[in-house]
Amino acid sequence: MSSKKSIMDYETVALDDGKSALVIIDQTQLPYNTEILELTKQEDIWDAIYLLKVRGAPAIGVAAAIGIYLAAKEIKADSYDEFYQQFLKAKEYLASARPTAVNLFWALDRMDEVVKANQDKSVAEIKELLHKEAVEIKEEDIWVCKQIGEYGLSLVKPGDGLLTHCNAGQLATAKYGTATAPMYLGQERGYNFKIFADETRPLLQGARLTAYELHESGLDVTLICDNMSATVMKNGWVNAVFVGCDRVAANGDTANKIGTSVVATVAKRYNVPVYICAPTSTIDLNTKTGADIHIEQRPAEEVTEMWYKKRMAPDGVKVFNPAFDVTDNDLIAGIVTEYGIARAPYTESLKEIFAKKEAAKAAK
Numbered sequence: 001m002s003s004k005k006s007i008m009d010y011e012t013v014a015l016d017d018g019k020s021a022l023v024i025i026d027q028t029q030l031p032y033n034t035e036i037l038e039l040t041k042q043e044d045i046w047d048a049i050y051l052l053k054v055r056g057a058p059a060i061g062v063a064a065a066i067g068i069y070l071a072a073k074e075i076k077a078d079s080y081d082e083f084y085q086q087f088l089k090a091k092e093y094l095a096s097a098r099p100t101a102v103n104l105f106w107a108l109d110r111m112d113e114v115v116k117a118n119q120d121k122s123v124a125e126i127k128e129l130l131h132k133e134a135v136e137i138k139e140e141d142i143w144v145c146k147q148i149g150e151y152g153l154s155l156v157k158p159g160d161g162l163l164t165h166c167n168a169g170q171l172a173t174a175k176y177g178t179a180t181a182p183m184y185l186g187q188e189r190g191y192n193f194k195i196f197a198d199e200t201r202p203l204l205q206g207a208r209l210t211a212y213e214l215h216e217s218g219l220d221v222t223l224i225c226d227n228m229s230a231t232v233m234k235n236g237w238v239n240a241v242f243v244g245c246d247r248v249a250a251n252g253d254t255a256n257k258i259g260t261s262v263v264a265t266v267a268k269r270y271n272v273p274v275y276i277c278a279p280t281s282t283i284d285l286n287t288k289t290g291a292d293i294h295i296e297q298r299p300a301e302e303v304t305e306m307w308y309k310k311r312m313a314p315d316g317v318k319v320f321n322p323a324f325d326v327t328d329n330d331l332i333a334g335i336v337t338e339y340g341i342a343r344a345p346y347t348e349s350l351k352e353i354f355a356k357k358e359a360a361k362a363a364k
């Protein structure tokens with residue numbers, strides 16, 4: 001019997017409180033090396049987020065929550081004010097790692113709220129509450145992905161062809177993934193999906209991560225280049241597109257990995273519905289439209305040489321390398337959240353989703 005551990009047996013992101021470490025799989029090494037990193041320094045945590053060692057909006061959120069807890073744990077302060085000043089500095093630092101995925105800010109703000117709400121407590125007690133909150137943020141993400149799986153699965157039928165772009169899988173979340181959650185759940189229930197994974201240039205999250213985790217899990221996955229989605233859709237092989245997101249604006253416009261809007265435009269041409277799998281932690285009602293979303297620009301080398309033995313572009317050529325694009329809301333058939341599926345017009349339906357979330361919180 002093989003004792004080789006599957007990538008699915010590892011936690012994408014975890015806290016080792018005894019070692020005061022953020023524990024992650026270094027995703028830049030996948031699929032060849034499964035290297036587990038134990039990060040204790042704030043600079044290393046920042047680098048891991050910036051360099052995409054830990055990536056995907058929900059996983060970035062969990063890493064940030066654990067990261068700021070670890071920073072807080074190290075603070076030596078006698079008074080609340082002294083503690084909070086240093087906490088805010090650490091928060092600002094981690095928040096600067098990447099600009100588009102709102103989960104980074106959402107998680108840091110949630111941790112900040114814990115500090116502000118407990119000014120009457122001792123510094124030691126606040127640290128303990130931060131620990132609890134970071135653990136909760138991670139646990140919640142697992143539940144959220146499960147729910148998205150159930151709602152997503154209700155949109156498709158056994159034997160369907162599904163296409164996904166980038167990695168919104170287990171490696172992008174605490175477990176199950178968002179766009180992959182209906183796929184994993186369908187597998188448990190005998191749906192026999194045929195999945196197409198876009199390779200996702202320039203950093204190949206689709207090839208290195210999505211194709212890897214789905215294949216390891218025994219799903220029927222076919223890797224395609226980014227320029228092949230029209231072909232597989234025209235052939236009638238795709239019944240639905242499921243993708244994740246980094247920030248959904250109040251009107252439903254959605255920032256996700258560069259190339260998502262191309263897939264959505266092609267899908268519209270071939271009448272294939274595009275579903276955005278979106279934890280409410282990735283929906284930002286304070287951002288009005290996609291035009292207000294800050295799109296991260298990344299180094300030219302990611303396009304010209306990073307994954308090649310030799311540079312594959314002329315020296316000195318200009319390169320444009322946005323990490324994300326915005327899919328306009330009219331290309332989106334539904335936004336699948338943990339509280340149900342929002343449909344156009346999104347300005348209203350997303351508010352209803354948040355009202356359900358509030359009601360569920362109040363009922364606890």
Ligand SMILES: CSC[C@@H](O)[C@@H](O)C(=O)COP(=O)(O)O
Pocket residue numbers: 052055056057058101165166167168169172173177178179205243244245246256257258323
């Ligand atoms: C559930 S993850 C959703 C998104 O974060 C994912 O689709 C994506 O675009 C990730 O981009 P990345 O640059 O790899 O962090």
